Amino acid sequence: MASCAEILRSEFPELDGEMFAYVTGILHSGSADFESVDDLFEAVGELLQEVSRDSKDDEDIRDICQRMYNILHLDEENSRGCSQVLLDAPIQLSKITDNYDSGVDLLPTLLLKRDQNSMVNAKKLEKAEAKLKAKQNKRTERDSLNPAGLLVLEEASASQASSKKETRMESSGKNKSYDVRIENFDVSFGERVLLTGADLNLAFGRRYGLVGRNGLGKTTLLKMLANRSLRIPSHISILHVEQEVAGDETPALQSVLECDTTRESLLQEERELTARINAGKGQGTEGDRLSEIYAKLEEIEADKAPARASVILAGLGFSAKMQQQTTKEFSGGWRMRLALARALFARPDLLLLDEPTNMLDVRAILWLENYLQTWQSTILVVSHDRNFLNVVATDIIHLHSQRLETYRGNFENFMKIKEERLKNQQREYEAQQQYREHIQVFIDRFRYNANRASQVQSKLKLLEKLPELKPVDKESEVMMKFPDGFEKFSPPILQLDEVDFSYNPSHCIFRSLSVSADLESRICVVGENGAGKSTMLKILMGDLAPVRGIRHAHRNLKIGYFSQHHVDQLDLNISAVELLAKRFPGKTEEEYRHHLGSYGVSGELAVRPVASLSGGQKSRVAFAQMTMPCPNFYILDEPTNHLDMETIEALAKALNKFQGGVILVSHDECFIRLLCKELWVCENATVTRIEGGFDEYRDILQEQFRKEGFL
Structure with a gap:
């Protein structure tokens, strides 16, 4: 393999000696700081672009940086040997390296020695030097704070402009309003700016849905509000449903009552x-x-409190017996439901919910939709469930381009207004561009005509006064692709025949269960939590053996499994690229990055520790890991949890195009409608196929609510 110096000589023959020494010196001394190819590109890419005089675009320069990055990180010997190739000129790179490592500026010396005809200007050099120094200083500071080398995650922070009027009102106790008004604030996560100069206005009694792409900062914003990093009047009570209830000897019903x-x-x-x-x-x-x-x-109607708490628990799926069980007896999912029940019972002035439907089955989601429609105080909810937002939200707040935009109405109304706004903005921009071009043509035509000089000046002033409109900033379309990579084979593909299953003899999960699927199947399994949905998936995969009956799977069947606890399967301390390389060795970094890019994990996201990614980004990494061996059948348990709406839609399209079978458990109505042709209902120790699909299932649940007095 060519060395870094040889690559520079062959790709940039016009590179002068002093600049060659500078770049190779940086490559040699800064190799430890290049944690990704992006770091290397940031250090020398702009300089190399300047040298190439536009003969190479950003993509070409990045490819060259990738090749040099691979050499630097092959092993320790290559890393040291990169700058030890004999040069054309007698330049002492070791001195440059010594100066750089000791913290002495090498830039002034280089500028003094630099040929006056050098092809790179001094300002570009200064900028590159400053960037690399800042990165090295940050690394030194991080290492001094963390000598053990443990994984240190970035932290979120918020800042906002202070209002003297609001401060006076707060200190005097005269502010009795329950509206939340936060103006001109910023939110950052480590070095990444999530919001800048943003405004958030929440009118008391309205229900706001917060939407936006994964990783833009929705969850971080909720946390900043919950811990009052953003100023909220002290008389406004806030409750953020984030962590599950701690398990102890307290009965579930009493745990809820204690919130009051x-x-x-x-x-x-x-x-x-x-x-x-x-x-x-x-x-x-x-x-x-x-x-x-x-x-x-x-x-305060204290005597009615137990009945109200019991209704909330029942709506969220807790039977009368479960309400008397101690909290330590429940799994994590049920404890999260308990946390939601406590929040609903406490009735705070501002209720913050982050993906509340993730922990619920379809029945509980329908109940929650009905319950929240009568909520008296303010709600701010992050959700990917379109139907939930259509039913619950009175307003939508859209987080994009580091700002917040509020729309009146539910999600469907938001989509219509947003599309209309974008069309109007684009029309205004195009009209102004045409007007500018028309004026510019006149100026160019008569610029040197003395008789038209006053008119030309007038037109120039007119151009200066025109407001500068920007083209519409459209969000890129999310794309996902599930590789096929197999030959079709004839059924039967996967089936269970007269299967009985139980974890203990006293409680039968399934009795005489018979189901089958083929390579064209698009099946969704629904049912209440605890009905056995995940258990059936594990029987289908062969992870659990039936007590009685037969599981049949085709000999060429290769199953890809996505667990609802997929994060538990990821090594959070390494990057997504390292994770794939560790699990599936033998490929190049470019191949791993390309595969991750198919699921929206590209650029610096691919080389950041997985622990620092958002919930949706971790899900995408899990999809990339699952599809790497090219399965021909997918079994997916709650695959839409944490994904944004655009990614859910892309996931449904990708699975529809996939040339293989799909069985999944989901509670996302929109996703089910986009993808699934069959609906299996898990209940009463068996599975029933519903001919009318999701509409019929929803009608059945609504009828149950009416009988139980919830509606």
Whole structure:
């Protein structure tokens, strides 16, 4: 393989000696700081572009940087040997390296020695030098704070302009409004700016849906609001449903009731006063205080609280028996439901929900939709579920281009208004461009005509005064592709015949279960949590063996599995590229990056630690890992969790084009409608096929709600 110096000589023959020494010196001394090809490109790419005099575009320069990056990271010997190739001129690179490593500026020396006809200007050199120095300083600082070399994740931060008027009102206690107004604020995550100069206005009593692409900062914004990093009046109570309830001996129903701290403190005081009176230790004032407590308990309708808490728990799937179970008996998913139940019961002034439908089955989602429509205070919810936002949201806040835009109405209304706005902006931009061109033609035509000089000047001033409109900033289309890579084979492909299954003899999960699928199947499995959906998927994959009955799978069947707990399967301490290389060795970095790019994990995302990615980005990494061996059948358990709407739509299109079979568990109505031709309902220890698809299933659930008194 050619060395870095040889690559530079062959690709840039016009590179003068001093500049050649500078670039190779940076490659030699800064190789440890180049954590990705993007770092190397940032350090020398602009200089090389200047030298090439437009004979090479950014893509060509990046390819050259990729080749040099590969050499630098082959092994330690190559890394050291990169700049040890004999040069055409007697330049002492070791001195340049020594100066650079010791923190001495090598730039002034280079500029003094530089040939006056050098093809790179000094400002470009200064900029490259500053970038590399900043990166090296940051690395030094990070290493000093973290000598053990442990993974350190970036942290989010927020800042906003202060308003003297709001500060005065807050300190005087005169601000009684429950509206939230946050103006001119910034939010960053490490070095990445997520929002800049943004405004957020939440009117009390309205329900806002926060939408935007994965990784833009929706979850981070909720956290900044929840911990009051962004200023919110202190009298406004905030509750962010983020973490599952801790497991202890508290019954589920009592755990919810304890959220009402006012009621709990009054009841505790009432018990203490009654015990004192019964023990004959009263001082004569207990009776009056008890009367006050009873009056307050009646005022807050404390006697109705258990019934209200029970209704919320039942709506979220907790049976009467489950409501009496201790919180430690529940799995993580059920504890998250419990956290949601506590939030709904507490009724904060501002309720923050991050993907609440991820933890719920279709039945619970329908109940939550109905419940939130009568919510009295303010809601800000991040959700990828179009139908949920159509039913619940009164307003949509769109996060894009580091700003927030608010639209009145539900999600469908937002999409219509956004499209109309974009069309109008594009029409205005094109009209102005035509007008500018028309004026410019006149100026160019009569620029040197003395008789038209005053008119030309007038036109020039007119051009200067025109507001500068920008072209419409359209979001790039999300693309996903599932590789086929196999030959078709005849059925039967995958089937269960008269299968019984149980984890213990006292509780049968399935009895006489018979289902089958082929390479054209697009099947969605629905049902309440605990009905056995994930268990059936594991039986189909062969991970669980039936107690009775037969599982048949074609000998050439290769299954790709996506778990709803896919993050647990990823090594969070390494990058996505390293993860694929570790799991599927033998390919080049370009091949791994290309494969990741098929799922939207490109550029610096591919080389960042997986732990620093958003939930949706981690899901995309999991898709890339799952598809690397080119399966011919996919079994997917809740694949849409954490994905944004555009990615969900792209996922549905990719699976529709895939030349193989698909069985999935999902609660996302839009996704199910886009993809699935069959609907299997898991209930009563068996699976039933619904002929009318999702519409019929939804009608069945709504009828159940009416019978149970939820509607």
